[in-house]
Amino acid sequence: MFILKYIFDFLKFVIREISSMIIKFIFFIVIVIVAINYFSKTKKAPVATKTYLKVDLSNDFKETFIQTPLNLKTDSINFYQLLNKVYSSKDDDNILGLVLFLDGNTLSKTQISEFGEVLNEFKESKKPIYSYTTSMDNNNLLLSSYSTESIMPPSESTTVNITGYVKDLPYFKDLTEKLGVDVNVIHVGDFKTYGENYTRKEMSPENRQDLKRVLDKGYTLFSEDISKNLSMDINKFNTLALSGDLMGESSSILNKNKLISSLTYWENFKKDKKIESLTEIQDYQLPKKSLSKNQIAIIYAEGEINYSDSKTSTSSTITPEKIIPILEKVDKDDKIKGVILRVNSPGGSALASDIIYNSIKKMSKPVYVSIGSVAASGGYYISTAATKIFANKDSITGSIGVVSLIPNFKKLSEKVGVNFEEVSLGKFSDLYSLTADMTPEKKEKIYKSNLKVYNEFLNKVAYGRNLPLSEVEKIAQGKIWLGEEAINIGLVNSIGGIDTTIKTLATDLNIKDNYSIVEVPYEENLKSMFESNFLSIQTLLNFRNLNKSDVVKKIVKEDELLFKPILYMSF
Numbered sequence: 001m002f003i004l005k006y007i008f009d010f011l012k013f014v015i016r017e018i019s020s021m022i023i024k025f026i027f028f029i030v031i032v033i034v035a036i037n038y039f040s041k042t043k044k045a046p047v048a049t050k051t052y053l054k055v056d057l058s059n060d061f062k063e064t065f066i067q068t069p070l071n072l073k074t075d076s077i078n079f080y081q082l083l084n085k086v087y088s089s090k091d092d093d094n095i096l097g098l099v100l101f102l103d104g105n106t107l108s109k110t111q112i113s114e115f116g117e118v119l120n121e122f123k124e125s126k127k128p129i130y131s132y133t134t135s136m137d138n139n140n141l142l143l144s145s146y147s148t149e150s151i152m153p154p155s156e157s158t159t160v161n162i163t164g165y166v167k168d169l170p171y172f173k174d175l176t177e178k179l180g181v182d183v184n185v186i187h188v189g190d191f192k193t194y195g196e197n198y199t200r201k202e203m204s205p206e207n208r209q210d211l212k213r214v215l216d217k218g219y220t221l222f223s224e225d226i227s228k229n230l231s232m233d234i235n236k237f238n239t240l241a242l243s244g245d246l247m248g249e250s251s252s253i254l255n256k257n258k259l260i261s262s263l264t265y266w267e268n269f270k271k272d273k274k275i276e277s278l279t280e281i282q283d284y285q286l287p288k289k290s291l292s293k294n295q296i297a298i299i300y301a302e303g304e305i306n307y308s309d310s311k312t313s314t315s316s317t318i319t320p321e322k323i324i325p326i327l328e329k330v331d332k333d334d335k336i337k338g339v340i341l342r343v344n345s346p347g348g349s350a351l352a353s354d355i356i357y358n359s360i361k362k363m364s365k366p367v368y369v370s371i372g373s374v375a376a377s378g379g380y381y382i383s384t385a386a387t388k389i390f391a392n393k394d395s396i397t398g399s400i401g402v403v404s405l406i407p408n409f410k411k412l413s414e415k416v417g418v419n420f421e422e423v424s425l426g427k428f429s430d431l432y433s434l435t436a437d438m439t440p441e442k443k444e445k446i447y448k449s450n451l452k453v454y455n456e457f458l459n460k461v462a463y464g465r466n467l468p469l470s471e472v473e474k475i476a477q478g479k480i481w482l483g484e485e486a487i488n489i490g491l492v493n494s495i496g497g498i499d500t501t502i503k504t505l506a507t508d509l510n511i512k513d514n515y516s517i518v519e520v521p522y523e524e525n526l527k528s529m530f531e532s533n534f535l536s537i538q539t540l541l542n543f544r545n546l547n548k549s550d551v552v553k554k555i556v557k558e559d560e561l562l563f564k565p566i567l568y569m570s571f
Contacts, residue, residue, distance in 0.1 A: 051277035052097050052130075053089055053284055055082070057143070058104030061111075063344040063372050064302040065521045077282050079111060079372075080298065080342070080498055080519065083118050087499070088286050090125040098122065099278060100147060102133035102140045109218070110373040110392045112142050113225070114497035119146040130273070132266050135159045136254060142222060144260065145229035152251035154263035160254055162246035165215050171197045180411030184438045186446045188454040189401025192478025194377075198405070210479055214396070217482050221394050230259065292516040296505060297330045298340045298498075299323070299520050305348030305356070305378040318345055320355045326520050331363050336518070338505045339367045341386060342498055347377030350402060350453050357460060360385035366508070370501040371395045371492070376480060380491070381457060384464030389492040390501040391483030397491055400457055401478030402450045410435040465490050 061079040077085070089095040098119075107115060119129055131147035133140050134155075141162055144150035152158055176183055176198055183198035193207035203211075223241065227234035240246055240257060254260045264272075301323060303316040330336050341360065347353070360367055360382060369375070369383040371391040376399035383389050383397075391397055413420060413435060420435040428445060430436040458476055462469045467490050475481070475489045486492045494504065506512040 049277060050094060050096055051279045052099050052275055053086070053095055053281050054099050054101065054278040055086070055281045056101045057107060058101070059282075060106050062302070063342060064300040065298075065519045066523075078519075082281065083115065083497075083499060084517075085281055085284055085286065086115075086122060087118050089284065090122045090127065095127065095284075097128040097130065098147075099275070100129065100131040100143065102131055102143055103135055105140055105143065107139065107143070108373045109139060109142070109222070110395050112139060113392050113394060114499075116142070116146045116225070116229075117497060118499065123148065128273075130269070132269070136251070136260075137161050138163070138165075138222060141259065142225060145226055149261040151262050151264050151266075151269055152254065152260055153265050154251065156250045156252070158251040160246055160249040160251060162241055163244070164219050164242050167211065167215065169197060169203065171201055171203070173197075173199060173201045180409070180413075180415050182408040182411065182438070184406045184408065184443065185403060186406070186443055186450060187401065187403035187478070188447070188450045189403075189476060189478030191480075192399070192401030192403050194403045194478075195405045214480055214482055217485065218394055221482075221484065232258070289516070291335075291518070292511075292514055293335055294509070294511040294515040295333075295336045295518050296338050296340060296502060296509075296515055297333075297336045297518050297520050298342060298502075299326055299330065300522070301341055301343045301345055301356075301379070301382065302372075303345060305345055305352045305382070307349045307352040307355075318348070318352075318356070320352055320359070322522060323356055324359045326522070327359050327363060330520060331365060336365065337509050337511060337515070338365055339363065340498065340501055340505065341367055341369045341383075342372060343369055343375040343379050343383050344372030345376075345379030345382075346374055347379050347381070347399065350378065350381075350457075353378035353381040354456070354460075356382045357385045366505065368501050368505045370498040371397055371483065372498075377401065381460065384461050386464075388494070388504070390494050390496050390498075390504070391486060391492045392497055393482065393484040393495050395483040395486075396480055397483065397486050398475065398479055398481040400461060400472070400476035402454045402457065403478075404446055404450055406432060406434075406438065406446070408434060408436075408438060410437070461491075 059076065061077065061082050063079050065078055086098065089098075122129065128149065129147040131144040131150040132152070133144065133150075134153055135158065136144070136152065183195065185195035185199050187193075187195070191206045191210050193204055193210070196204055196207060223234055223238055226232065227237055230237075240259075246253060251260070251263055255263045269275075301318050303318055305318045308319060308321065327339075330339055366387045367385070369386040369389045371379075371383065371389065372395065374396040375383050375391070376396050380397050380399065410420070422430065422433070422436065424430055428442065431442055431445060454476075458469060458472050461467065461476070462472045465472075471490070475491070481489065481491060483492060483495055487495055494500070496504070502517065503512065506515050509515075
């Protein structure tokens with residue numbers, strides 16, 4: 001007994017000490033976070049010496065605004081803040097010019113076009129814009145074409161790959177058959193092709209037709225911008241780009257064809273231009289101004305649309321739970337006169353989209369949507385609740401259609417030695433079973449359900465855009481459209497980025513000479529941060545237990561595959 005008591009006391013001591021260490025460690029971490037947060041609140045003074053602004057485009061300029069726990073600040077800025085800082089710096093006498101570093105560029109083509117508009121306005125100050133890269137592709141060439149001087153090193157080790165376009169889309173039917181997984185894809189809209197890569201071995205004619213039209217149009221817009229920015233004959237550029245002469249090459253061919261300004265090493269260029277000081281765009285602080293009594297709020301809708309919070313970062317999903325409280329808060333604020341909803345979403349849950357649509361529609365203040373790279377399917381659904389919709393000329397929108405993906409693991413479960421026995425009551429009680437056969441009657445049942453959602457979608461678009469239902473039916477069917485096409489068929493009001501949207505709203509509100517912009521943040525809580533960081537571990541654990549029916553159903557339902565998603569497969 002004495003020995004057992006001794007062992008028991010020893011174990012209690014060890015547990016107590018370990019617990020104490022854990023608590024102390026957590027307390028220490030909290031103190032560190034609070035300290036960092038305290039010192040980060042000390043604003044850096046505006047630039048006091050003559051300097052160039054350095055814009056490193058390998059940084060990720062997200063289309064959202066997150067407030068972290070304890071208001072911990074980071075050095076990152078979002079895309080709107082990038083635009084605002086560059087635009088404001090044109091009137092700052094301390095800023096001598098811009099230097100764009102293009103290697104590892106993360107901006108999409110749509111963002112580049114929007115950024116290019118701001119760069120053109122910056123040029124009005126007569127300050128130079130220099131761009132430097134060691135690797136040139138279509139996006140980097142478009143970016144560099146907005147600069148006053150673009151340079152690359154005179155080295156054969158540099159890379160140049162400029163062409164028309166190529167898109168490789170994987171098709172998994174043979175793989176799913178070998179694995180024993182059947183994927184039932186039930187869609188409404190001939191061009192609603194999301195999920196076809198699970199049921200086909202090759203691209204459908206509708207998908208190929210839709211993609212080729214959009215990609216061809218996108219390339220045309222690209223070549224027109226290059227021709228305009230570089231004052232080059234468009235036929236000459238197209239011949240160069242499409243002949244293959246600019247693929248697998250080095251910087252010398254760009255210099256030879258006047259697609260860049262010169263060949264020189266960065267250090268030499270820096271010395272020649274007497275660039276003695278560079279300030280990171282993230283460190284550049286705009287002068288502090290008091291907020292006007294007239295405010296325009298920016299709310300971000302970035303990522304897939306889910307009905308409930310999934311275990312992913314706040315920055316990558318849109319849910320009613322996240323966005324509706326923000327809409328309600330803004331609507332109650334008397335200082336806020338109007339709202340810009342920046343939408344960058346391929347869609348998602350039909351139910352969540354409809355709930356968010358309703359919340360936007362009932363707002364007492366005007367809501368103008370600014371489409372980023374994509375507002376398709378559910379992303380466009382929520383946009384139609386706005387007073388006006390703005391899109392960039394190469395934004396992706398439309399994709400008005402509905403699709404359900406229902407996997408069947410019966411053959412897979414048999415392969416791994418698992419037999420599912422079913423006890424049920426009622427017709428269609430196994431409609432969404434992951435192991436029961438998908439009969440034609442079941443498919444028809446789901447199709448009719450999807451058709452109701454599709455018709456609801458059509459009616460929301462017709463009402464929101466003030467279009468005849470017959471016209472909406474023609475442009476729907478799951479077809480995708482570029483912004484420049486969308487304006488001609490009534491899906492958007494105007495072509496322009498977020499800056500154009502803000503200025504138009506201010507003008508319509510009669511406050512264009514006296515207003516302030518406020519970005520409304522999403523608040524990331526510790527729980528969601530923890531869950532998102534450990535998502536990969538949880539996923540592995542779930543895959544390890546795929547032989548358990550309840551685990552499989554949980555995975556499928558969390559991805560909302562059974563809830564008539566209206567997701568556009570981005571490309």
